[in-house]
Amino acid sequence: MRAQQPVEMILLRQVASYLTIPIWMMDSDGNLVFYNEPAETLLGIQFDEVGPVHADQLSEMFRITRVDGSPMGEMEFPVLRTLAKRSPEHGEVRYCGMDGVWRDVAVSAIPVEGQGERFLGVFATFWEIDV
Amino acid sequence: MRVKLWGTRGSIAVSGPDTIRYGGDTSAVELRCLGDRLLILDGGSGIRALEVAPETRRVDILLSHLHMDHVQGLPFFGPLLDPEVEVHVWGPASTTRTLRQRIARYLSPPLFPVRVRDLANVAFHDVISGEFEIGDIRIAADLISHPGATLGYRLTENSSSLAYMPDHEPSMGQPYIPTNPDWTSGFSLAEGADVLIHDAQYTDEEYETRVGWGHSSTSHLAAFANMAQPGRLVTFHHDPAHTDEDLDKLHAALGASLSEEIELIAGTPGLVVDL
Numbered sequence: 001m002r003a004q005q006p007v008e009m010i011l012l013r014q015v016a017s018y019l020t021i022p023i024w025m026m027d028s029d030g031n032l033v034f035y036n037e038p039a040e041t042l043l044g045i046q047f048d049e050v051g052p053v054h055a056d057q058l059s060e061m062f063r064i065t066r067v068d069g070s071p072m073g074e075m076e077f078p079v080l081r082t083l084a085k086r087s088p089e090h091g092e093v094r095y096c097g098m099d100g101v102w103r104d105v106a107v108s109a110i111p112v113e114g115q116g117e118r119f120l121g122v123f124a125t126f127w128e129i130d131v
Numbered sequence: 132m133r134v135k136l137w138g139t140r141g142s143i144a145v146s147g148p149d150t151i152r153y154g155g156d157t158s159a160v161e162l163r164c165l166g167d168r169l170l171i172l173d174g175g176s177g178i179r180a181l182e183v184a185p186e187t188r189r190v191d192i193l194l195s196h197l198h199m200d201h202v203q204g205l206p207f208f209g210p211l212l213d214p215e216v217e218v219h220v221w222g223p224a225s226t227t228r229t230l231r232q233r234i235a236r237y238l239s240p241p242l243f244p245v246r247v248r249d250l251a252n253v254a255f256h257d258v259i260s261g262e263f264e265i266g267d268i269r270i271a272a273d274l275i276s277h278p279g280a281t282l283g284y285r286l287t288e289n290s291s292s293l294a295y296m297p298d299h300e301p302s303m304g305q306p307y308i309p310t311n312p313d314w315t316s317g318f319s320l321a322e323g324a325d326v327l328i329h330d331a332q333y334t335d336e337e338y339e340t341r342v343g344w345g346h347s348s349t350s351h352l353a354a355f356a357n358m359a360q361p362g363r364l365v366t367f368h369h370d371p372a373h374t375d376e377d378l379d380k381l382h383a384a385l386g387a388s389l390s391e392e393i394e395l396i397a398g399t400p401g402l403v404v405d406l
Binding site for chain 2: 011014115
């Protein structure tokens, strides 16, 4: 049988596509599987142009740092902490979008867990902040 | 594997001269497997008349979900009251209550005089998405799009496979259908199955005012089946308001949209399909 996204992720993606807040979804293997239109504005590129991307490639794509511009360890990025720890995480980061614009954002990530303690991925929102 | 339909109607049982061919009883499907093992999909009112040989010592009932039209026949199913028969009831897990506790909400006063503890020899199994086996039957269970936790099943015996999704709204979670199979509820279960028994409740016009109710429109079912490419498609969960004449028209519309490689079969009580 071909692997298909769990229905919880399918329905979350549908919800995310209707929301006006930027949403980012990652599967349990660390693949960025979806972000919505408001997130496209902040990331400077449409999801369809990016396609599924593994977490390892994110820091290269978006040059993520701390908000003071100093280098940030991978595990300081809330989404990746949630992926590793399966717990809600929050933090602030600076990154350069694919449009070349640097932005400071607050990121809140929650683990997506289905029945039977199935860890399905990460659902995260982020919004611009003034530092 | 031999499949026989005992209840094909959705939502609530109906009767009358206009629903004779497509049937009035709600979901119940019999599977006879190698070694005469008996599996039953859902416990709607159709399960009441399901014939069980006197020498049967074990029956497995796989519930897709616990809406009334899928469980209301359980206390009328003889083996559940026969201490000589071991009955295993499998159904979707919940985050709060066990399957037994949730069934007991129906099987207890004041809703029903018989309690779960009055059943003779029954074991309940909470099923999460994944695979398990009953005898030589390999069963894949996966949550599918329908209000409340609802499982679709794919049952495989040797090289024969049956997919069962009696209540399913594959268009939910998608901007349109068909789209990427990876993001289509139920696709993995249905892909390439020899037989797919699937929700066919609404016409396209009816669906417009019933989005999110958990069922398929004719066009959505055709799109889903064309994407999954089962060998045979058996329509199921007929709307209680649909007469035999209405369902003939629905099938004609469905057939016109369906890939030529898929054999369309009207789900009617007594229908037997060999795999």
